[in-house]
Amino acid sequence: MSTLAEAQEQRYAAMAAGDADALALLLDDRLVYTHSRGDRDDKAAYLDRIRSGELLYGPITHREDPPLLLDGAAIVVGEMATEVRARGTTRLMRNAFLAVWSDHDGRWLLTAYQPTPLP
Incomplete structure (x- = not known):
């Protein structure tokens, strides 16, 4: 059993490490992951992009x-910043975000993630 704050920290750490197996344990099977450019992935597609190296996050x-x-x-709403390499292009991201987490027996x-680029 982990707290919501712990789950969030684990997700960011798994993303930065490119650890799709650790990330898989933190994602709902119903995941809708919207990227800052508007494209969307379900859980399988998002994890495939991490595993293949198509999507690489910095700290x-x-x-x-x-x-x-x-x-x-x-x-959960907030802001995040990172360097990301996607489809061969590296860019700095600074986003506001809205994340929906669901409690599955502790x-x-x-379950859903929606970023909005900040100016």
Whole structure:
């Protein structure tokens, strides 16, 4: 059993390490992962992009507001920044985001993610 904050930290660490196996344990099977350019992946597609090296993250800095806790779910908003290499192009990302986490018997899993690029 982990806290929501621990699950978030584990997800960022797995993303930065390119560890798709660790990331898989933190993602809901119903995942809808929207990228900052608007394309979307389900869980399998997102993990495939991580495993193949098509999507590589650098160290990630982030800040979250206190989560909005609902019955069996949490909505988290905040900001994150990283360097990402996607489809052969490296760029700096600085996004506001909205993340939806769901509680699965004491395990928090990311169910939806939506970033918005900041100016």
